Structure formats: C-alpha cells, structure tokens
Amino acid sequence: MxxxxxxxxxxxxxxxxxxxxEVAARKAEPLRQAGAEIRLAARFDPAxxxxxxxxxxxxxxxxxxEALAExxxxxxxxxxxxxxxxxxxxxxxxxxxxxxMTIAVSTGGAAPVLARQVRQRIEAAVPPAIGxxxxxxxxxxxxxxxxxxxxxxxxxxxxxxxxxxxxxLAMAGRDAEADAALARALDAADAAPPGIVHLVGAGPGAGxxxxxRALRLLGEADVIVxxxxxxxxxxxxxxxxxxxxxxxxSRANHCLRQEExxxxxxxxxxxxxxxxxxxxxxxxxxxxxxxxxxxxAAAGIACEVVPGVTAALxxxxxxGIPLTHREAARAVTFVTGHxxxxxxxxxxxxxxxxxxxxxxxITMLREIRDGLxxxxxxxxxxxxxxxxxxxxxxxVLRGTLEEVAATAQAWVEGGPALLLVGEAVGRGTPAWxxxxxxx
Numbered sequence: 081m082x083x084x085x086x087x088x089x090x091x092x093x094x095x096x097x098x099x100x101x102e103v104a105a106r107k108a109e110p111l112r113q114a115g116a117e118i119r120l121a122a123r124f125d126p127a128x129x130x131x132x133x134x135x136x137x138x139x140x141x142x143x144x145x146e147a148l149a150e151x152x153x154x155x156x157x158x159x160x161x162x163x164x165x166x167x168x169x170x171x172x173x174x175x176x177x178x179x180x181m182t183i184a185v186s187t188g189g190a191a192p193v194l195a196r197q198v199r200q201r202i203e204a205a206v207p208p209a210i211g212x213x214x215x216x217x218x219x220x221x222x223x224x225x226x227x228x229x230x231x232x233x234x235x236x237x238x239x240x241x242x243x244x245x246x247x248x249l250a251m252a253g254r255d256a257e258a259d260a261a262l263a264r265a266l267d268a269a270d271a272a273p274p275g276i277v278h279l280v281g282a283g284p285g286a287g288x289x290x291x292x293r294a295l296r297l298l299g300e301a302d303v304i305v306x307x308x309x310x311x312x313x314x315x316x317x318x319x320x321x322x323x324x325x326x327x328x329x330s331r332a333n334h335c336l337r338q339e340e341x342x343x344x345x346x347x348x349x350x351x352x353x354x355x356x357x358x359x360x361x362x363x364x365x366x367x368x369x370x371x372x373x374x375x376x377a378a379a380g381i382a383c384e385v386v387p388g389v390t391a392a393l394x395x396x397x398x399x400g401i402p403l404t405h406r407e408a409a410r411a412v413t414f415v416t417g418h419x420x421x422x423x424x425x426x427x428x429x430x431x432x433x434x435x436x437x438x439x440x441x442i443t444m445l446r447e448i449r450d451g452l453x454x455x456x457x458x459x460x461x462x463x464x465x466x467x468x469x470x471x472x473x474x475x476v477l478r479g480t481l482e483e484v485a486a487t488a489q490a491w492v493e494g495g496p497a498l499l500l501v502g503e504a505v506g507r508g509t510p511a512w513x514x515x516x517x518x519x
Contacts (some may be wrong), residue, residue, distance in 0.1 A: 082188045091115035094131050098148050099138030107136045124148045137161035165189035174199035178211040209251040216250040216258050227266050232352055237269045239300050275349030278356050279363040281388015284470025285311035289389050301356040303348050342375035349381040362390040366416050366439045392437035394470025395498045401508040409435045409504035417441025426451035435502035442497050449485035462506030468495040
C-alpha cells in the first residue's frame, strides 16, 4: 500500500482550488458536496493557504503549481496536483457516494482510468440505497450499545441485522418500520452468544480460489487460527481487527501439537468467539479437520466445515495435468506420503488406469518410488511434482517416476508440494496454465 486512505471532514472548512476552467470546476464540485468552502484562485500566493484544510492544483501554470505543492508540504496541508503525482501528498480518488457511506478507489495516480472502471463496477454491485442501512445503524447505535455492551455480541448481532429484514425495510425507505424491526431483533438477541468454530478450507493459497462462504466467514471471524499454508493473500481478506493465531505445522516440526490446537479451539469457542480455523486446501483432505471436528463435538461446541479446493485439484489444473482421462485414467486416488508412525505404505496403490495424488510425499519420495516399483509399477511411468500449486509462485517438475524421484528433493524450495503419478500425467499440456481466465 503506497498511500494511506483517509476521509477528511471538510464541513465548514476552506479548500483552495488553484486554477481556472473546466478542470478546476470539476475538482471543486466534490469538495463543495462534502461541505467545504471553496477558495478559487488563478495564481498562487502563500496567503491563500491561510486556514485551508486541503489544496488542489488544477490547470494553473507549472511554477504556481510547484510553489503550491512546496508551501503545502511545509505547512502540513494535504495537496493534490492534477496529473502530477510527484507534487501530491494526497490523491483524489474515484468516489462512490452512498451517503452516509462513501467508497473511494485509487490507483495511486498510476491509472485513473482503471480507478474509474473499478468505480463503475462497484456502482453496479452496491445498491444505491445502501446508505439508508448505514443511517439505520447510526440511528440505533446507542440503543444497540446499551442492550449489548459486549463487543463480540454486538458485532454478531449487527452482522445479522444489517443484512436482515430491518435492512430490507431501510433500503425501501420505510425507516419507522426498519427501526421497529431492528428493535424487535435486538430484544431477541443473545447478550452472550455461544461460540462457534468454522473449519474453513483456504484452498491452495490464491485469494480468488476461496469459496464465497469462506470469504464471508473471514469477514465475520473474531479469531483466525491458521497454519503455515494460510497465505498472506488469503489472510488479507479477513477482518482487519480479527485476532490471528499461528499454529503452523510441518513434518516433525509442530508449533503446537494437534491436541493443543484442539484445546485452543475449544477454549476460544467457550469464550463466545466466532473462530475460523483456516486450513490449506480442504479441511477434510489430509488437513486433520476430522480430528478437530471430533474434539469440538466431544466438547459440545458448534462446528461447521467449509470445503476448499484441495491441493490435487489446484496443482493439476495449474500444471495442465488431467487427473482422469478416458484413455489413461478412470480413477484418481488421494494418498498421504507417510503414515502417522512415519513409515511408507503403498500397498494396493498400483492399479492400472488410475492417477495417484500423493500429499506430503517429498521427504519420503525415494521410498515411495521403491515401494511402488516393488508392487509392479513401471519406473518410467509419467510423474510430476507441483510446488505451491494454484498460486502465482507455482513450479512444476516433470519426468518419469524414476527421474522425478532422483531430483525432486534437491529441486523443491520449501513450499508445499504434491506428487502426481500415472499415465494421465503425461497427457496434459502446460499451455492450460497460460490461458487467460474467462471474463
């Protein structure tokens, strides 16, 4: 983030607009709508800055604009100079006005046209009357605070109320009915709501591969308990003030043991928190989600599982490898690379016409190869290792099972990696990964 977004209260305050003509008039108008007193001038004089809260340089002469920018910096007055980012300490964003809600979009001066295009998309997505819901919340703020002094309970109530019947009535302009509906919901609200744990699949780590439900829950969570597969791209989509607890695990290197993680989830829920247990891929595919769900059920804690894109799907799609193929594979098997005791067990895995997706298998890859070959698999069968599959940092190592087993451990860079083995692995095309996404 190059610029910190902030909203200024300009009601009754002076805004200097330096310049004349259409550009100056266009820049002055939103300031006037925000309640500012506009001070217009064609040439710069330092006295013009007396009492100013903000200054805009429009279509004045360059020496005047440079003098304006220098004087504003010296006085600590935010200044924006049209089409000259180097002279700016403040930027004029594209604005979506849903009074009292305001949405601003900026590209840091890099592409104002793109900011306008994004603004148009938001205009289409955000109902014109959404500001009435914000006004409803403002009218009832004191009442909600008195009835629900606990912050967690209040937030839980508002998450539901501002998308419920009261909000619908507010957007329809039926303010008295909206106030009454919210008051009724408030009377029925639990002052100490029970906690709940959501076991949420984060997918491979790309933010746009989250499910809509996962995205919504990240925005509502009081606490996010995440492992090392919870990427910053996904965590950045969470509520800013949500507590984050890292419990990352890798083979033989646990920040917290699984039993401790289970106990942590139970404790947080008993404190009335809404907890998102964010897990890479899918919670129930080698993610120990089943163990956590069992522990929560035994403790009487409400639990919801939200599926995610598991690694095999993301890696195969990103690498251009079909998991099934009518001429090469009619089945796909997900298998872990080692058992709980650390030993490799590949018995029953050598079956014609299937693809093996082997999770957490890089450390024991040579032992896996030896076991598969001993069971009758041809060491020349196509194989691939996909590291950080489904993300912008994805890497793919292709070859035969023998070749991949010989080189993969030195090739991987420490990211999560998946091994794919089978005739279908040789049927795909890396060009899939280069195709543009559908609009």
